[in-house]
Amino acid sequence: TQLxxxxxxxxxxxxxxxxxxxxxxxxxxxxxxxxxxxxGEGPVLLVxxxxxxxxxxxxxxxxxxxxxxxxxxxxxxxxQPGDTGLYLCAGVHTGxxxxxxxxxxxxxxxxx
Amino acid sequence: DSGVTxxxxxxxxxxxxxxxxxxxxxxGDLSVYWYQQSLDQGLQFLIQYYNGEERAKGNIxxxxxxxxxxxxxxxxxxxxxxxxxxALYFCASSVAFEYEQYFGPGTRLTVT
Numbered sequence: 001t002q003l004x005x006x007x008x009x010x011x012x013x014x015x016x017x018x019x020x021x022x023x024x025x026x027x028x029x030x031x032x033x034x035x036x037x038x039x040g041e042g043p044v045l046l047v048x049x050x051x052x053x054x055x056x057x058x059x060x061x062x063x064x065x066x067x068x069x070x071x072x073x074x075x076x077x078x079x080q081p082g083d084t085g086l087y088l089c090a091g092v093h094t095g096x097x098x099x100x101x102x103x104x105x106x107x108x109x110x111x112x
Numbered sequence: 113d114s115g116v117t118x119x120x121x122x123x124x125x126x127x128x129x130x131x132x133x134x135x136x137x138x139x140g141d142l143s144v145y146w147y148q149q150s151l152d153q154g155l156q157f158l159i160q161y162y163n164g165e166e167r168a169k170g171n172i173x174x175x176x177x178x179x180x181x182x183x184x185x186x187x188x189x190x191x192x193x194x195x196x197x198x199a200l201y202f203c204a205s206s207v208a209f210e211y212e213q214y215f216g217p218g219t220r221l222t223v224t
Contacts, residue, residue, distance in 0.1 A: 042114065042202050042215030043155070088155060099168050100213065102147075104154035 003027050004091055004103035012109040016078050021106045023089035024071045030092050032065055032072045033100070037086040079110045115139065116216035118203050124222045130191040133219045135203030137184055143167070143206045144186040145213060146178055150199040161186055162208065193223045 005024045013019055023032070031050040035043035047056050049065035049072060056063045060083075062075040076083055086107050090100040115138035125131055137144050146158040148171075157170035161180035172178075175193075180186045190197060200220050204213040 040217070042116070042204070042217050044114070044215070045212060048212065090155075099157060099160070099170065100145075101157070102155040 003101050004089055006087075006089055006103035006106050008106060009104070010107045010109075012111065013079055015081060015110055015112050018075070018077050019079060019108070020073055020075045021087060021108075022071065022073050023103055025091060026070065027091065027093075028069050030069075032069070033090045033092065034063055034072070034074055035088040035090065037088060037105070038084075043086075043088055076108075079108075081110045081112050084108055084110050114214040114216060116203060116205050116214050118201075118216040118219050120219060121217065122220050122222075124224065125193060126224055127193055127195060129193050129223075130189065131193065131221065133188040133190070133201050133203075133221075135186045135188070135205075135216060137186070137203075137205030138214055141205035141207050141214070142184065143208060143213075144180055144184070145204040145206075146172075146186070146188050147202040147204065147215075148199045149202060149218070155202070158188070190221070195223050197221065198223045
């Protein structure tokens, strides 16, 4: 059973377009993280959201944690080819010594 | 560069064999985590060590084992290898039990 569902699984867009991708679960998490992974490398942490309804911005990336702390979205404004990669969300279970449960990821390709 | 190192970067071996993957955490980090990443299952948590002691277990097979040494480096041992064990294996580290984990570049294991 995959606790975290990410959608869409694949996304190919033109440079300059906006996009929103999602991370959904039926479980409640104490916090949720987004990572970006490039081919041949390990995931790199982008952001951690902790409070239900929290919004965090990282340059052109906007992350939101759902009010019930079960889901999250990532919005990218004016996508650039450098945004290409695998975007993973990971939920942190309450009181579980920082055990992370990862979604399968969203493969984003931004064409120049 | 996350500061986490993993060796080897690539490993090709035959079914039934045993291999050892090595990880050195970031300087000062006491926790080490092992993950397996495959196309169909995504990134799966295997096991966590903190200061030499096993702290949490995830989806780790009985054929797999790990340990963390006094100098805090860790090794993941995979035995009786099967074709399905082919995957990327990542190590991550954190200072203690925080959820901000830093991932190494991974070891790509191919079992033929």
